[in-house]
Amino acid sequence: MSLESIIIKIAKEARDAATKIADCSAIKKNQVLLAIAAGLKQQAGFIQTENIKDLTAARKKGLSAAMIERLTIKDETILSMTQGLKEVALLPDPVGAMKNTVIRPNGLQVARMRIPLGVIGIIYESRPNVTVDAAGLCLKAGNAVILRGGSEAFHSNQALAAIISQALEEADLPAAVVQVLPARDREAVNIMLKQDDSIDLIIPRGGEGLIRFVAENSRIPVLKHYKGVCHVYVDQGADLKMAEKICFNAKVQRPGVCNAMETLLVHKDSADLFLPSMAEQLIKAGVEIRGCPITCKIIPQAKEAVEQDWPAEYLDLILAVRVVTDFNQALEHISRYSSSHTEVIITENYKRARGFVRQVDSSVVLVNASTRFNDGGQLGLGAEIGISTSKLHAFGPMGLEELTTTKFVVFGDGQIRE
Amino acid sequence: MSLESIIIKIAKEARDAATKIADCSAIKKNQVLLAIAAGLKQQAGFIQTENIKDLTAARKKGLSAAMIERLTIKDETILSMTQGLKEVALLPDPVGAMKNTVIRPNGLQVARMRIPLGVIGIIYESRPNVTVDAAGLCLKAGNAVILRGGSEAFHSNQALAAIISQALEEADLPAAVVQVLPARDREAVNIMLKQDDSIDLIIPRGGEGLIRFVAENSRIPVLKHYKGVCHVYVDQGADLKMAEKICFNAKVQRPGVCNAMETLLVHKDSADLFLPSMAEQLIKAGVEIRGCPITCKIIPQAKEAVEQDWPAEYLDLILAVRVVTDFNQALEHISRYSSSHTEVIITENYKRARGFVRQVDSSVVLVNASTRFNDGGQLGLGAEIGISTSKLHAFGPMGLEELTTTKFVVFGDGQIRE
Numbered sequence: 131m132s133l134e135s136i137i138i139k140i141a142k143e144a145r146d147a148a149t150k151i152a153d154c155s156a157i158k159k160n161q162v163l164l165a166i167a168a169g170l171k172q173q174a175g176f177i178q179t180e181n182i183k184d185l186t187a188a189r190k191k192g193l194s195a196a197m198i199e200r201l202t203i204k205d206e207t208i209l210s211m212t213q214g215l216k217e218v219a220l221l222p223d224p225v226g227a228m229k230n231t232v233i234r235p236n237g238l239q240v241a242r243m244r245i246p247l248g249v250i251g252i253i254y255e256s257r258p259n260v261t262v263d264a265a266g267l268c269l270k271a272g273n274a275v276i277l278r279g280g281s282e283a284f285h286s287n288q289a290l291a292a293i294i295s296q297a298l299e300e301a302d303l304p305a306a307v308v309q310v311l312p313a314r315d316r317e318a319v320n321i322m323l324k325q326d327d328s329i330d331l332i333i334p335r336g337g338e339g340l341i342r343f344v345a346e347n348s349r350i351p352v353l354k355h356y357k358g359v360c361h362v363y364v365d366q367g368a369d370l371k372m373a374e375k376i377c378f379n380a381k382v383q384r385p386g387v388c389n390a391m392e393t394l395l396v397h398k399d400s401a402d403l404f405l406p407s408m409a410e411q412l413i414k415a416g417v418e419i420r421g422c423p424i425t426c427k428i429i430p431q432a433k434e435a436v437e438q439d440w441p442a443e444y445l446d447l448i449l450a451v452r453v454v455t456d457f458n459q460a461l462e463h464i465s466r467y468s469s470s471h472t473e474v475i476i477t478e479n480y481k482r483a484r485g486f487v488r489q490v491d492s493s494v495v496l497v498n499a500s501t502r503f504n505d506g507g508q509l510g511l512g513a514e515i516g517i518s519t520s521k522l523h524a525f526g527p528m529g530l531e532e533l534t535t536t537k538f539v540v541f542g543d544g545q546i547r548e
Numbered sequence: 549m550s551l552e553s554i555i556i557k558i559a560k561e562a563r564d565a566a567t568k569i570a571d572c573s574a575i576k577k578n579q580v581l582l583a584i585a586a587g588l589k590q591q592a593g594f595i596q597t598e599n600i601k602d603l604t605a606a607r608k609k610g611l612s613a614a615m616i617e618r619l620t621i622k623d624e625t626i627l628s629m630t631q632g633l634k635e636v637a638l639l640p641d642p643v644g645a646m647k648n649t650v651i652r653p654n655g656l657q658v659a660r661m662r663i664p665l666g667v668i669g670i671i672y673e674s675r676p677n678v679t680v681d682a683a684g685l686c687l688k689a690g691n692a693v694i695l696r697g698g699s700e701a702f703h704s705n706q707a708l709a710a711i712i713s714q715a716l717e718e719a720d721l722p723a724a725v726v727q728v729l730p731a732r733d734r735e736a737v738n739i740m741l742k743q744d745d746s747i748d749l750i751i752p753r754g755g756e757g758l759i760r761f762v763a764e765n766s767r768i769p770v771l772k773h774y775k776g777v778c779h780v781y782v783d784q785g786a787d788l789k790m791a792e793k794i795c796f797n798a799k800v801q802r803p804g805v806c807n808a809m810e811t812l813l814v815h816k817d818s819a820d821l822f823l824p825s826m827a828e829q830l831i832k833a834g835v836e837i838r839g840c841p842i843t844c845k846i847i848p849q850a851k852e853a854v855e856q857d858w859p860a861e862y863l864d865l866i867l868a869v870r871v872v873t874d875f876n877q878a879l880e881h882i883s884r885y886s887s888s889h890t891e892v893i894i895t896e897n898y899k900r901a902r903g904f905v906r907q908v909d910s911s912v913v914l915v916n917a918s919t920r921f922n923d924g925g926q927l928g929l930g931a932e933i934g935i936s937t938s939k940l941h942a943f944g945p946m947g948l949e950e951l952t953t954t955k956f957v958v959f960g961d962g963q964i965r966e
Contacts, residue, residue, distance in 0.1 A: 149883070153907060226906065232928050238917055240927050243905070247939050330939055351769060351940040372962040379964035465567070487661070487957045488644065489571060499656055499960025508965065509658050509956060510650050521665050521748055521953040522769040523941040535939040538927055539905045542917025544790040546797035547926065 133313055137321045140276060140309050141328035144249045147306035148274035152246045156223035158301060163219040163266055165297035167212040170262070173293055174208050180289035181258070188282050200256045201283055211262040214513065218266045221512040224530050225272040228539070236545050242536040246272030248330040250533065251322055252515075253278045253344055255336035258286040264333075265294055265308045267515050271533035274307045276329065278322060280336075281314040288312070316343075323348040333516055333528075353528065355493075355519035357443040358388030358471035360501040363460040363486070365477035366397040370404045372498060373476040377408060380474070380501040382415045386445050388517065389472050389504040393440065393450040395460045398424070401453045405429055417447045424453040440467045457482050461489060468492055470519040472504040493519055493526035551731055555739045558694060558727050559746035562667045565724035566692035570664045574641035576719060581637040581684055583715035585630040588680070591711055592626050598707035599676070606700050618674045619701055629680040632931065636684045639930040642948050643690040646957070654963050660954040664690030666748040668951065669740055670933075671696045671762055673754035676704040682751075683712055683726045685933050689951035692725050694747065696740060698754075699732040706730070734761075741766040751934050751946075771946065773937035775861040776806030776889035778919040781878040781904070783895035784815040788822045790916060791894040795826060798892070798919040800833045804863045806935065807890050807922040811858065811868040813878045816842070819871045823847055835865045842871040858885045875900050879907060886910055888937040890922040911937055911944035 131139075151159075170177065181203040188198050224244050231241040250273050252264045261277055268275035279287040291310035298305050311318050323332065326349040333353050334344040341354050362380055364373045380391035396404055401424065409419060409429040419425070420439045421432035432451065439450040440463075454460045464473055474496045475486040483497045494504040504527065506514025511529030518524045524532040549557075569577075588595065599621040606616050642662050649659040668691050670682045679695055686693035697705040709728035716723050729736050741750065744767040751771050752762040759772050780798055782791045798809035814822055819842065827837060827847040837843070838857045839850035850869065857868040858881070872878045882891055892914045893904040901915045912922040922945065924932025929947030936942045942950040 149909070152909075234926070234928055238921065238926075245909070248909075346767075349764075351938075369962070375962060375964055383965055483959075491567075491570075491663070491666075492955065494956040494958065496958040497960060499958055499963040500965050502965035503656065503958060503960075503963070504956075508652070509958070510652055520769075521663075523953075525953045526956045535943050537910065538912040538922075538944045540912060540914040540917055540921060540927070541901075542915060542921075544787070544793060545917040545921070546793055547801055547918050547920035 133318060134321050136313065137311070137318060138325065140306075140311065141249070141322070141325040143304070143306035144274040144276050144309060145328040147304040148246070148248045150304055151269065151274055151307045152225070152248075152272045154272065154303065156225075158303075159223065159270055159272070160219040162297050162301045162303065163215045163270065165300060166262070166266070166294050167215040169293040169297055170208055170212050170290075174205070177208065177286070177289045177293070178203055180285040183285040184283055191282075193282065197256055197282070201258070201286070203258060203286060207259055211259050214263050215266045218270050218513055221270065221530060223270065224534050229536075237543060238545050239541040241539050243539045244531070244534050244536050246534055249274045249276065249328055251276045251278070251329045251332045251350065253319055253322075253332065253334045253336075253340070255280045255340060256283055258283045258290060260335060261287050261290045261310065262294070263513075264515060267513060267530060268533060269307060271530045273533055276309050276311065276322065278311040278319055284314055319344070320347055323350060326350045335516055351523070353516065353518045353520070353524055355388065355469070355471060355517050357469050358390070359392050359441060359443050359467060359469040360389060360472040360474075360504075361393045361395060361464050361468060362391050362474040362476065362501065363395040363454075363464070364397060364400050364404055365457065365475060365479060365482055366399045367478055368397075368400055368476045369478055370400065373404060374408050374411065376474065376476060376498070376500050378411055378415070381412060381417060381449055382447070383500075383502060385447050388443075389501050390445070391449065391474075391501050392442060392444055393452065393467065395463055396451065396453050397457070397460070398453050398455055401425075401428060405451070412449065415447070417449050420448065420450050422452040425451045428453075443469070457485070461486075464490055464492075471517070472496070472501045474499065474501050493517065551733075551736060552739050554731065555729070555736060556743065558724075558729065559667070559740070559743040561722070561724035562692040562694050562727060563746040565722040566664070566666045568722055569687065569692055569725045570643070570666075570690045572690065572721065574643075576721075577641065577688055577690070578637040580715050580719045580721065581633045581688065583718060584680070584684070584712050585633040587711040587715050588626055588630050588708075592623070595626065595704070595707045595711070596621055598703040601703040602701055609700075611700065615674055615700070619676070619704070621676060621704060625677055629677050632681050633684045636688050636931055639688065639948055641688065642952050647954075655961060656963050657959040659957050661957045662949070662952050662954050664952055667692045667694065667746055669694045669696070669747045669750045669768065671737055671740075671750065671752045671754075671758065673698045673758060674701055676701045676708060678753060679705050679708045679728065680712070681931075682933060685931060685948060686951060687725060689948045691951055694727050694729065694740065696729040696737055702732055737762070738765055741768060744768045753934055769941070771934065771936045771938070771942055773806065773887070773889060773935050775887050776808070776922075777810050777859060777861050777885060777887040778807060778890040778892075778922075779811045779813060779882050779886060780809050780892040780894065780919060781813040781872075781882070782815060782818050782822055783875065783893060783897060783900055784817045785896055786815075786818055786894040787896060788818065791822060792826050792829065794892065794894060794916070794918050796829055796833070799830060799835060799867055800865070801918075801920060803865050806861075807919050808863070809867065809892075809919050810860060810862055811870065811885065813881055814869065814871050815875070815878070816871050816873055819843075819846060823869070830867060833865070835867050838866065838868050840870040843869045846871075861887070875903070879904075882908055882910075889935070890914070890919045892917065892919050911935065
């Protein structure tokens with residue numbers, strides 16, 4: 131069988147399985163989630179044996195220590211996967227809920243019913259725990275899912291898939307509700323991205339290169355974010371103690387993630403008072419500061435920033451700092467350089483708080499809180515499958531509800547159109 | 549200037565204009581809508597003079613009478629466009645509304661704020677009234693719009709665009725909020741579909757050929773429906789008088805539209821009683837019946853249906869009829885042949901009414917009402933920009949709300965992530 135026929139077959143089986151899981155009760159879906167969790171615990175030895183095959187190959191290939199770290203399935207990794215499944219089992223089932231029910235003048239009762247999307251394709255890189263996390267969320271939202279992990283995690287992902295299949299079959303559900311692509315080459319991704327008859331949505335998770343490849347080659351709608359260039363603007367008259375605490379948290383608590391602060395904008399009237407002590411703390415924590423000319427005057431240790439610093443996603447202990455003349459210049463800077471991910475204003479001013487929230491065109495806009503709150507769990511979605519920075523269908527963190535859509539249902543008593 | 553540079557310039561100007569209209573008050577947007585309506589009325593003579601240029605060219609080219617009819621701007625066409633604008637002005641402004649406001653355990657207040665999508669591209673065929681209808685809806689939802697009508701309506705669309713521009717400029721809004729592509733060739737569409745940096749959404753309206761061309765060539769997300777193969781299923785024990793009334797309405801009231809019935813499925817126990825009198829009425833109204841073998845036995849005038857009849861969108865006085873052995877066979881038929889548009893069950897049975905609504909995977913599913921109700925106005929959306937049969941972002945008729953998205957807004961008091 132050619133690679134193409136294999137993938138077409140997988141996609142068609144997913145489509146058929148989707149109709150079964152779409153109509154499955156929450157009780158049964160939750161039982162499957164807990165059965166997968168139990169399977170992971172019981173078969174931890176098997177998973178780790180398969181994981182060692184991947185780790186050995188990765189070492190041979192000379193992958194970086196960081197990549198090998200991400201690839202490793204430790205006891206804690208298994209615990210965290212089982213914990214995640216249990217949390218998803220506790221979330222309310224979005225499927226079948228009705229909202230916006232109205233009675234039309236002719237007596238028709240019209241409502242929107244939440245329904246699964248159908249078949250979701252997830253394309254991701256090294257971390258094998260995504261296999262379990264993504265499968266759990268898609269399944270709970272009533273979708274079938276096709277997973278395509280990194281080739282370096284091939285054996286680990288196959289082992290996890292086998293455990294998931296077993297739990298599905300024991301519950302009399304088709305194993306095709308969750309499938310892992312058996313192919314290792316990138317051509318498999320390319321073929322998968324053309325199955326728009328069978329797959330409803332693609333979610334890529336990984337580096338910018340992977341995401342661009344998917345976006346450019348997909349005939350299926352893609353939910354994605356390329357990068358997070360998150361800004362904090364410290365306003366004129368801001369509470370500078372609060373600003374220090376928030377900026378430190380936004381930059382230092384976990385610098386390698388997409389919701390960490392990358393650029394700090396400071397109103398010129400706040401700069402002299404705020405920047406010296408802020409810089410001291412940041413530099414102490416190992417942060418390198420790249421500043422505009424005014425910043426460099428106030429902070430002697432700062433390097434001069436160049437144009438490429440403003441749109442940069444460092445994902446590291448580096449911070450770009452610019453002193454702005456007013457609120458509007460801060461808005462202009464953000465509008466020009468932001469990646470539509472997360473922006474923060476620190477202010478005590480009513481009008482500018484409202485103006486910032488209304489005018490900044492990013493997926494999460496915060497007043498007086500850390501950028502690090504752009505996260506499905508933190509914002510109350512329960513768990514997240516990713517963050518979207520494009521506006522169609524979902525904008526911001528995506529939870530269970532974003533893995534569904536709505537259809538109209540209409541109850542009549544013989545109404546016809548005049 | 550090359551065609552490509554012209555279109556890139558238009559797209560960039562639309563992007564800039566979008567930030568202006570996004571933040572415009574409802575009062576001002578409504579004033580503009582009413583000013584456009586007044587302009588259409590005052591300059592009716594100019595519009596019709598330009599329209600005659602298109603009509604003359606169309607006759608020279610030998611376009612069909614039906615196409616010329618669609619192209620003609622009569623006094624009633626202008627009245628209906630002004631009426632439409634007034635209705636959109638009366639609809640509530642979706643922009644800025646907040647929903648799902650929650651307080652997180654750490655005191656953060658989290659909500660979703662409705663915001664415009666940004667720049668919308670509409671690609672459509674002959675009817676020039678779409679220029680005004682689509683512009684009005686996009687503008688009210690706070691979006692900039694780029695319109696690309698059919699080349700046969702070129703002068704008419706330019707005239708309408710000039711009137712819209714004038715109303716925008718008189719309100720101190722950029723004329724680039726509504727732009728009509730000045731180019732007549734299809735290459736212009738192709739270039740437009742590649743401007744994913746500046747355009748957020750493409751909505752094609754027209755025949756299947758146009759829609760497929762757009763879907764296959766667009767790098768921008770597309771909301772579309774290819775066709776409406778709408779089914780009515782008359783259940784065992786259905787109220788047959790009601791069934792007759794609904795089926796007649798669904799097929800005959802306006803056979804040329806996407807929400808007309810194309811296939812009638814009848815439970816075998818209802819067939820003998822229902823079909824003869826139903827067929828008599830339909831045949832009297834000029835409907836040609838293409839039936840399964842059992843149907844042909846019951847209705848002597850019916851032609852034998854062939855396989856191509858089941859997925860057919862006739863858009864004409866033709867109806868495919870099949871007698872099914874039970875409810876499940878009706879569901880299987882619909883699942884196999886439906887275009888995810890509109891399906892109806894006529895039933896008095898509680899369980900099957902619920903089962904149909906839950907299991908049928910179409911954008912509008914109705915119990916005891918005509919397929920013709922799949923329409924934004926009829927379902928209470930106010931006005932519609934089109935119907936989506938794909939599930940991402942919108943499924944079913946799309947009104948003002950579907951021309952927007954939501955972002956998260958978060959109000960804090962210094963919260964940081966632990």
